[in-house]
Amino acid sequence: MGIVDAKMKAKTHVLRHFIDLIGFAHIEPCNTSNRPRLHGHNASVTLSLRFSNDEVDWESVQDLVSKAKLIVKSFDHVVLLPEHLVSLHSSHVNMFVGEKRYSFPKQDVLLLKTNSARIDDISRALLGRLREAILVSENSPFDFTIILEVSLRFGLSSTQSLRIQG
Numbered sequence: 001m002g003i004v005d006a007k008m009k010a011k012t013h014v015l016r017h018f019i020d021l022i023g024f025a026h027i028e029p030c031n032t033s034n035r036p037r038l039h040g041h042n043a044s045v046t047l048s049l050r051f052s053n054d055e056v057d058w059e060s061v062q063d064l065v066s067k068a069k070l071i072v073k074s075f076d077h078v079v080l081l082p083e084h085l086v087s088l089h090s091s092h093v094n095m096f097v098g099e100k101r102y103s104f105p106k107q108d109v110l111l112l113k114t115n116s117a118r119i120d121d122i123s124r125a126l127l128g129r130l131r132e133a134i135l136v137s138e139n140s141p142f143d144f145t146i147i148l149e150v151s152l153r154f155g156l157s158s159t160q161s162l163r164i165q166g
């Protein structure tokens with residue numbers, strides 16, 4: 001009691017960085033209806049980096065945060081739709097939901113390679129794009145875990161993580 005074992009001192013540390021707020025629309029069941037319908041949400045996106053030692057490459061962290069900001073921005077003010085449920089036309093995107101046909105201008109839509117466009121799909125898609133951006137542009141020299149959290153206003157959140165090893 002009251003004695004701290006020196007061996008228990010944590011060696012990992014976490015950098016937590018708020019990335020941005022996004023506002024998006026999707027066609028999913030929501031808390032006021034069990035049927036899919038078009039509606040919107042505001043969400044905050046936070047990125048945490050968990051390092052297993054004290055060596056932090058600040059340049060790479062800044063680069064990662066900059067990339068995350070751009071990717072998160074692309075999810076703002078768009079309609080998020082699962083790619084496999086839409087039909088693509090020259091200037092618009094159609095999606096049938098039961099008897100309803102939704103049609104959106106292409107530039108207002110962001111297609112997700114997921115089964116639906118729920119909060120878990122959105123966090124997965126964000127982390128997937130961040131992963132592509134990292135792997136394409138650099139060979140990471142260090143070992144850390146990226147934790148990406150998308151939180152809706154009423155407290156629902158989704159967290160995805162990815163370990164990056166040099």
Ligand SMILES: [Zn+2]
Nearest residue numbers: 028029030041
């Ligand atoms: Zn919703």
